[in-house]
Amino acid sequence: MKKNTIGNISIAIHGGAGTILRSNMSDTLEREYTNALKEAIDKAHSILVEGGSSVNAVEVAVKSLEDNPLFNAGKGAVFSHNGENEMDACIMEGEFLKAGAVAGVRNIKNPISLARLVMAESPHVFLANEGAIEFAKTKKVAFEPNDYFFVKSRYDQYIIAKENDEIMLDHTSTTAVSKNNNKFGTVGAVALDLDGNLAAATSTGGMTNKRFGRIGDSPIVGAGTYANNNTCAISCTGHGELFIRAVVAHDISCLMEYKNLTLKEACDLVVHSKLIKIGGEGGLIAIDAMGNVEMPFNSEGMYRAMKKNNDVPFIGIYKM
DSSP, rough: OOTTTTOEEEEEEEEEEEEEEEEEEEHHHHHHHHHHHHHHHHHHHHHHHHTTHHHHHHEEEEHHHHHTTTSSSSGGGOTTTTTTOOEEEEEEEEETTOEEEEEESSSSSSSSHHHHHHHHHHSSSSHHHHHHHHHHHTTTTOOGGGGGOOHHHHHHHHHHHTTTTBBBBBEEEESSSSSSGHHHHHHHHEETTTTTTTEEEEEEOBBBBBOTOOOOOSSSSSTTEOTTTTTEEEEEEOHHHHHHOOOOOOHHHHHHHHHHHHHHHHHHHHOOOOOOOHOOEEEEEEEEEEEEEOOSSSEEEEEEEEEEETTEEEEEEEEE
């Protein structure tokens, strides 16, 4: 394992993107989101400062967001059509391109930790539904009862969606059910450690009232999550179907590897051009091997934070 010759460490996180407007946000709620992002970024950054791995850092950051009901992941996961919380997650490291993913899991407190166990302690990359849950039981993963995942605002969204026979994105309120109030509920993290290794992690509860075992881009390697030491680490948030079709995370890596684009150039091309052409809305966080960070989005806002070396952390919600 080679050391990071430039001595940089970087961490970036996101908590979802979409129609996030300052006019719709109370001061109290804005403060809650800001504090949650700061807590997650600080936990992950402290691991990197102490020489910990990028994989550890992204897992800790995502777990912090999974444990917060403000975000559509873990405790705050939305309800599917059958009234359950079906969660997806993926983690990937950039040195050997190892990855682990789970989809459609229920009652798992931290799906990102289960995804890491799939990567580290199974011969597979992707486990889904009952098989993933059975694997979790063999690894003594933390389970929680249904009550743990009950968040009234999420349940209210579910009731409205079911009554209207709609599949809803993660909404910031239930006062209006329209595409003008959409938030793509996902959490994620990307990091560069002192050994020069990149990692990415993404976790989500998906869409409210989703059916038929729907799986979005978050747990799919190359679509919503990707890491490669030669290029970058990516975690996406957006309308999953479009991000799958565009293979967003891997596309950015390929643009850097095969066309020699910078991280910024590759991210801007994909987020502000390629995705828009097919109707894809959302954003992503990205870090390259030099520790450069990009957090582009083509929606009205994205919950995001980043910290590089000992710089003051940046925390943002709205368009600049």
